Amino acid sequence: MPKKVFQSVAIIGVGLLGASLGLAIKKRKLAKQIIGIGRPGSSSLKIALKLGAVDQIATDPAAVAQCDLVVLAVNVGLFPQIFRQIAPDLAPGAIVTDVGSTKQEVMRWAARNLPRRVVFVGSHPMAGSEKRGPRFARGDLYQNALCLICPPKIRGKNPDRCHQAVDRVENFWKSLGMRTHKIDPVLHDKWVAAISHLPHAAASALVLHAMAGHPEAFIAVAGGFLDTTRIASGDPAMWTDIFLTNRRALLASLKDFSRILRELQNAIRRDDSAAVNKFLTQARQNREKILHDCTVGSKKKVK
Amino acid sequence: MPKKVFQSVAIIGVGLLGASLGLAIKKRKLAKQIIGIGRPGSSSLKIALKLGAVDQIATDPAAVAQCDLVVLAVNVGLFPQIFRQIAPDLAPGAIVTDVGSTKQEVMRWAARNLPRRVVFVGSHPMAGSEKRGPRFARGDLYQNALCLICPPKIRGKNPDRCHQAVDRVENFWKSLGMRTHKIDPVLHDKWVAAISHLPHAAASALVLHAMAGHPEAFIAVAGGFLDTTRIASGDPAMWTDIFLTNRRALLASLKDFSRILRELQNAIRRDDSAAVNKFLTQARQNREKILHDCTVGSKKKVK
Numbered sequence: 001m002p003k004k005v006f007q008s009v010a011i012i013g014v015g016l017l018g019a020s021l022g023l024a025i026k027k028r029k030l031a032k033q034i035i036g037i038g039r040p041g042s043s044s045l046k047i048a049l050k051l052g053a054v055d056q057i058a059t060d061p062a063a064v065a066q067c068d069l070v071v072l073a074v075n076v077g078l079f080p081q082i083f084r085q086i087a088p089d090l091a092p093g094a095i096v097t098d099v100g101s102t103k104q105e106v107m108r109w110a111a112r113n114l115p116r117r118v119v120f121v122g123s124h125p126m127a128g129s130e131k132r133g134p135r136f137a138r139g140d141l142y143q144n145a146l147c148l149i150c151p152p153k154i155r156g157k158n159p160d161r162c163h164q165a166v167d168r169v170e171n172f173w174k175s176l177g178m179r180t181h182k183i184d185p186v187l188h189d190k191w192v193a194a195i196s197h198l199p200h201a202a203a204s205a206l207v208l209h210a211m212a213g214h215p216e217a218f219i220a221v222a223g224g225f226l227d228t229t230r231i232a233s234g235d236p237a238m239w240t241d242i243f244l245t246n247r248r249a250l251l252a253s254l255k256d257f258s259r260i261l262r263e264l265q266n267a268i269r270r271d272d273s274a275a276v277n278k279f280l281t282q283a284r285q286n287r288e289k290i291l292h293d294c295t296v297g298s299k300k301k302v303k
Numbered sequence: 304m305p306k307k308v309f310q311s312v313a314i315i316g317v318g319l320l321g322a323s324l325g326l327a328i329k330k331r332k333l334a335k336q337i338i339g340i341g342r343p344g345s346s347s348l349k350i351a352l353k354l355g356a357v358d359q360i361a362t363d364p365a366a367v368a369q370c371d372l373v374v375l376a377v378n379v380g381l382f383p384q385i386f387r388q389i390a391p392d393l394a395p396g397a398i399v400t401d402v403g404s405t406k407q408e409v410m411r412w413a414a415r416n417l418p419r420r421v422v423f424v425g426s427h428p429m430a431g432s433e434k435r436g437p438r439f440a441r442g443d444l445y446q447n448a449l450c451l452i453c454p455p456k457i458r459g460k461n462p463d464r465c466h467q468a469v470d471r472v473e474n475f476w477k478s479l480g481m482r483t484h485k486i487d488p489v490l491h492d493k494w495v496a497a498i499s500h501l502p503h504a505a506a507s508a509l510v511l512h513a514m515a516g517h518p519e520a521f522i523a524v525a526g527g528f529l530d531t532t533r534i535a536s537g538d539p540a541m542w543t544d545i546f547l548t549n550r551r552a553l554l555a556s557l558k559d560f561s562r563i564l565r566e567l568q569n570a571i572r573r574d575d576s577a578a579v580n581k582f583l584t585q586a587r588q589n590r591e592k593i594l595h596d597c598t599v600g601s602k603k604k605v606k
Contacts, residue, residue, distance in 0.1 A: 204586030
């Protein structure tokens with residue numbers, strides 16, 4: 001039987017990511033018990049319990065008191081409020097982490113709102129789906145994917161405790177079959193702006209443009225449009241939080257993206273076949289390089 | 304045995320689209336013979352012959368003389384030259400069509416370069432792949448997809464001949480398992496700018512932005528980025544021709560796309576959560592509507 005990485009894990013928010021995490025922990029027997037915490041009346045809690053993603057459910061944040069690991073798996077915008085709610089009840093030495101998509105503000109909120117007796121380590125497992133809710137949970141969602149980890153700034157007089165907490169969180173994700181990479185939160189936010197948040201914004205804008213101009217054209221929509229815009233079906237509330245907590249990096253990415261598109265517009269306008277070809281060739285070569293370099297969670301998804 | 308729709312079909316260019324067309328015609332026994340025409344020394348011709356996508360191969364455009372249907376399946380930019388090359392040898396009453404992605408310029412080139420004894424009907428089967436070459440040909444590539452058809456302007460004194468040619472081309476695509484929709488070339492080009500050419504430009508720009516800013520971020524790339532940018536792996540030469548022959552509509556789409564992104568930028572800049580949420584909600588709702596409305600060739604591809 002594998003060594004328990006944690007005794008008792010609280011998962012706050014049992015949507016797609018939270019419930020998938022519960023399933024993965026259970027499958028690999030990484031904790032003695034998992035408590036799913038959610039809002040009173042939440043149907044997700046009941047579904048997660050029924051799916052076996054959690055062992056117990058609770059609507060009182062005080063349930064974190066018995067846990068040595070607490071994972072936030074709700075929309076990033078709710079983090080400050082949850083940090084404040086759980087702060088009084090967190091056990092000494094507990095580790096708090098998350099699965100949120102932005103890190104700079106999250107790390108700041110954690111430092112401001114969590115007590116010194118716990119350590120917050122930022123986590124961003126690069127796994128997900130445009131689907132939402134525990135109904136779509138999968139025990140292998142995290143497997144083979146990358147988890148970006150943001151260690152906290154060393155506070156107070158016990159750096160060892162911080163380092164140990166980072167190691168334990170890193171081991172936890174590795175035990176779930178993930179690769180890990182430690183990264184500064186500012187750089188993290190720039191990376192994900194480029195490879196995730198800007199693509200989401202672009203996909204959404206493509207849908208809005210097509211719909212505004214020629215909605216009747218949709219009879220002709222094929223696989224290309226659907227693939228390019230798939231992520232635009234993601235949860236708007238979740239993505240609003242992501243966009244607004246990554247404002248600076250996303251605005252910088254949007255600005256550079258617009259510049260690149262303007263260059264293309266200019267090349268097309270002056271009928272500059274060589275410049276258009278160069279633009280497309282560089283894009284293709286770079287994408288082939290990415291396909292070659294990246295190790296994607298679910299190989300079968302790569303086209 | 305099914306009725307032959309045409310006796311002898313010439314396919315000029317036996318890459319992915321041309322060779323797939325050959326395979327589909329053969330599978331459904333829609334013609335007595337298929338001649339693949341290509342450049343001297345072209346390896347595609349030999350591969351297409353070996354795959355059984357064509358019965359004969361030729362490098363002399365005069366081979367069209369014996370055909371009652373001629374299909375152009377090369378990059379759109381080569382069309383004027385090919386129209387001029389085949390013009391002297393086309394049989395009286397032959398029908399010429401194509402599988403190109405833009406139609407306004409193509410229809411103009413055909414009207415200018417083809418002799419009056421033939422009829423050109425524009426076709427745009429909405430099927431394809433980012434892959435190129437006959438090696439990736441599939442006999443079911445066109446099946447269940449939509450073919451947009453642009454009837455020619457009635458020239459000379461024989462409108463019946465034009466109508467009959469359009470009917471025969473429409474039947475031809477239907478016999479291959481496609482749905483068809485007749486459309487004016489100007490409107491066609493606006494539709495495809497919105498649902499195909501702009502998405503291609505955006506996908507390419509996303510790759511270029513990510514690569515320019517943080518190439519090391521690619522270790523974290525997941526399914527979302529790869530799906531959103533899949534079409535950026537398309538053939539640059541083919542897409543250069545598409546962009547430049549659809550200049551006006553694509554520039555209009557790029558302009559509107561930039562406007563939509565600017566609105567998002569402004570909403571993010573002023574931390575307007577309601578506006579960002581509205582943007583994302585409308586995008587998601589519209590995409591769900593598209594998924595619901597559109598009938599996509601390959602259902603299994605829809606996510």
